[in-house]
Amino acid sequence: MNKINKVKKFYSTSNKIRTNIIDMLFKAQSGHSGPSLSIVEILNYLFFEKRIYKNFNDRDHFVLSKGHAVPGLYSVLFNLNLIKKKDLLSFRNIGTKLQGHPDRTKLKYIELGTGALGQGLSVSIGFALANLMLKNKKKSFCLVGDGEIQEGQIWEAAMYAGSHNLNNLCVILDNNKMQNETYTNKTLDVMPLKEKWEAFNWKVIEINGHSFSQIDRAFNKFYSENKKPTIIIANTVKGKGISFMENSALWHSKILDEKSYLIAKKELND
Amino acid sequence: MIKVSEKKALRNVFGDHLVYLGKKNNKICVVSCDLKSATKTSNFFEAFPKRSFEVGIAEANGLGIATGLALKGFIPIISSFGAFITGKFLEIRTSISYNNAPVKIIGTHGGLIGKDGATQSGTQDLSLMMSLPNFEVFQPCSPIETIQILNHVVKSNKPSYVRICRNNVGEVYNQNYKFIPGKPQELIKSKTNTIISSGPLIFNSLDAIKYLSQKKIEVGLININSIKPFNFNALEKILKTKKNILVVEDHVSHGGISSLVYETIAKSKLNNYNIKSLNLDDKFSESGDPSDLEKANGFDAKNIAKIFYEKFNSTK
Numbered sequence: 001m002n003k004i005n006k007v008k009k010f011y012s013t014s015n016k017i018r019t020n021i022i023d024m025l026f027k028a029q030s031g032h033s034g035p036s037l038s039i040v041e042i043l044n045y046l047f048f049e050k051r052i053y054k055n056f057n058d059r060d061h062f063v064l065s066k067g068h069a070v071p072g073l074y075s076v077l078f079n080l081n082l083i084k085k086k087d088l089l090s091f092r093n094i095g096t097k098l099q100g101h102p103d104r105t106k107l108k109y110i111e112l113g114t115g116a117l118g119q120g121l122s123v124s125i126g127f128a129l130a131n132l133m134l135k136n137k138k139k140s141f142c143l144v145g146d147g148e149i150q151e152g153q154i155w156e157a158a159m160y161a162g163s164h165n166l167n168n169l170c171v172i173l174d175n176n177k178m179q180n181e182t183y184t185n186k187t188l189d190v191m192p193l194k195e196k197w198e199a200f201n202w203k204v205i206e207i208n209g210h211s212f213s214q215i216d217r218a219f220n221k222f223y224s225e226n227k228k229p230t231i232i233i234a235n236t237v238k239g240k241g242i243s244f245m246e247n248s249a250l251w252h253s254k255i256l257d258e259k260s261y262l263i264a265k266k267e268l269n270d
Numbered sequence: 271m272i273k274v275s276e277k278k279a280l281r282n283v284f285g286d287h288l289v290y291l292g293k294k295n296n297k298i299c300v301v302s303c304d305l306k307s308a309t310k311t312s313n314f315f316e317a318f319p320k321r322s323f324e325v326g327i328a329e330a331n332g333l334g335i336a337t338g339l340a341l342k343g344f345i346p347i348i349s350s351f352g353a354f355i356t357g358k359f360l361e362i363r364t365s366i367s368y369n370n371a372p373v374k375i376i377g378t379h380g381g382l383i384g385k386d387g388a389t390q391s392g393t394q395d396l397s398l399m400m401s402l403p404n405f406e407v408f409q410p411c412s413p414i415e416t417i418q419i420l421n422h423v424v425k426s427n428k429p430s431y432v433r434i435c436r437n438n439v440g441e442v443y444n445q446n447y448k449f450i451p452g453k454p455q456e457l458i459k460s461k462t463n464t465i466i467s468s469g470p471l472i473f474n475s476l477d478a479i480k481y482l483s484q485k486k487i488e489v490g491l492i493n494i495n496s497i498k499p500f501n502f503n504a505l506e507k508i509l510k511t512k513k514n515i516l517v518v519e520d521h522v523s524h525g526g527i528s529s530l531v532y533e534t535i536a537k538s539k540l541n542n543y544n545i546k547s548l549n550l551d552d553k554f555s556e557s558g559d560p561s562d563l564e565k566a567n568g569f570d571a572k573n574i575a576k577i578f579y580e581k582f583n584s585t586k
Contacts, residue, residue: 103368104369105368105369105370111341112337112341112365112369113364113368113369114364115364115368116360116361116363116364119330119334119361119364119365120334121334122330122331122332122333122334122335122337122338122361122365123334123335123337123338123341123365124338125331125334125335125338126334126335126336126337126338126339126340126341126342126346127338127341127342128338129323129335129338129339130338130339130342130343130344131342133299133320133321133344134342140338152330153328153330153331153334153361156325156326156328156330156331157331157334159326159328160325160326160328160331160335
């Protein structure tokens with residue numbers, strides 16, 4: 001596939017992932033739209049470009065530490081044909097495998113049940129250390145939110161990984177600049193991000209988190225890094241892809257009414 | 271009467287046995303939170319440096335790292351003071367319990383520990399840990415029981431919390447003893463009177479029983495070594511003939527051993543009980559010599575005997 005077609009296909013996959021996110025949230029009449037939409041290109045890259053679940057039993061580990069964005073991950077699993085449409089549309093219903101926040105005991109493709117923020121990075125370090133003991137080349141990926149890094153445990157983990165040179169560990173920070181109630185810098189400012197993580201001895205790469213070429217370049221840098229853990233600060237737009245959701249704190253977890261749903265679908269199909 | 275042999279600190283027994291287990295099973299690894307010497311995992315660190323992880327004074331991160339190791343098929347043992355490690359309840363609840371990750375948490379310094387005082391004393395740990403789905407919760411009273419419980423814990427595919435107290439204790443079991451999760455152990459059988467305890471207070475209770483026997487009052491002893499799972503039916507069977515029950519525990523009154531005993535009675539068809547519970551009520555511990563602390567809280571053998579005598583003598 002030539003490069004132009006490859007990029008085209010990438011964005012068309014993103015569109016499918018977004019469409020299924022919207023379908024699930026509308027059907028469930030609950031869930032977090034904004035934070036799920038901002039991570040779509042990152043997930044798309046890891047699961048469709050790097051194909052980290054190609055051989056599930058011998059996989060790279062991916063922890064979605066910001067568990068409330070799990071509709072994004074469920075949509076990816078659906079587009080990988082790992083879960084069925086009826087399961088996708090059972091999201092948040094009683095008895096479903098697709099819990100409101102991820103549950104690995106109900107769905108095997110979930111690496112870690114999360115939901116209380118700030119915990120995924122420590123577990124990803126555990127995966128990275130285990131991979132070193134097992135002497136394999138597998139990677140450990142962890143996706144965190146910018147609001148999430150207000151949790152103290154993130155910095156305990158950052159200190160540990162930085163001081164132990166865990167170069168098989170990669171954090172992606174979904175820097176959508178908003179959290180539950182409002183803008184991150186109005187709640188508790190997490191800036192400056194680059195300087196903070198560099199001070200903790202991490203390799204820091206800052207990119208536009210919706211651009212295929214920038215995501216591709218960032219991950220390739222991680223794969224060739226031989227000393228430090230890597231953090232990719234992905235500058236993203238909360239609610240990306242649906243005009244009225246973009247950069248709106250309201251759409252962190254607002255219920256999708258029929259009118260908004262139809263507009264969203266139309267925007268994604270155009 | 272049970273003979274009590276040479277005294278040992280259970281955390282030393284834990285530390286030594288951990289090295290033995292580490293030799294037998296290369297999946298066992300240890301996470302320390304800057305308390306290797308106090309929790310006696312330093313020998314494991316020396317013997318198996320590649321399977322030993324020092325996370326510093328960062329228990330939450332340590333618990334998360336242990337979770338990752340467990341989900342990759344390793345058997346991580348994380349040790350700290352019980353008061354500190356169970357204080358990271360949200361991390362234990364989400365990363366370990368919710369994910370059913372078989373992390374083995376060792377909480378040392380349970381009960382009234384001594385001069386370091388209340389902040390370092392594990393006196394709410396059982397209550398917290400027994401509320402968590404998937405978890406097993408144990409408390410050994412003696413060296414042989416510590417070894418048996420550790421053997422079970424590393425084989426179990428569930429997460430567990432093991433409470434280890436600071437006291438030096440003797441032995442109530444022989445080498446043939448087999449620990450059975452869930453099953454209360456009737457160490458001294460009796461008709462109508464019994465003391466129920468757990469951990470090193472078993473030994474104070476034993477001494478109290480000796481005092482009472484001098485007054486011609488025969489009292490039995492039940493060891494609750496498995497807080498979760500807990501076999502309510504097994505305790506009900508033991509309690510069928512009992513009329514006078516004293517529960518002794520170095521823990522707050524909510525959610526400890528006495529709660530289990532009251533629950534057993536409430537769930538069963540047993541009635542006509544004279545029951546009293548000796549615990550920390552709704553208080554923290556404090557600083558002091560361990561023996562002074564025992565006396566101040568009424569856990570010394572003489573006081574246990576006195577309470578039993580005063581409460582139940584009229585109904586013996």
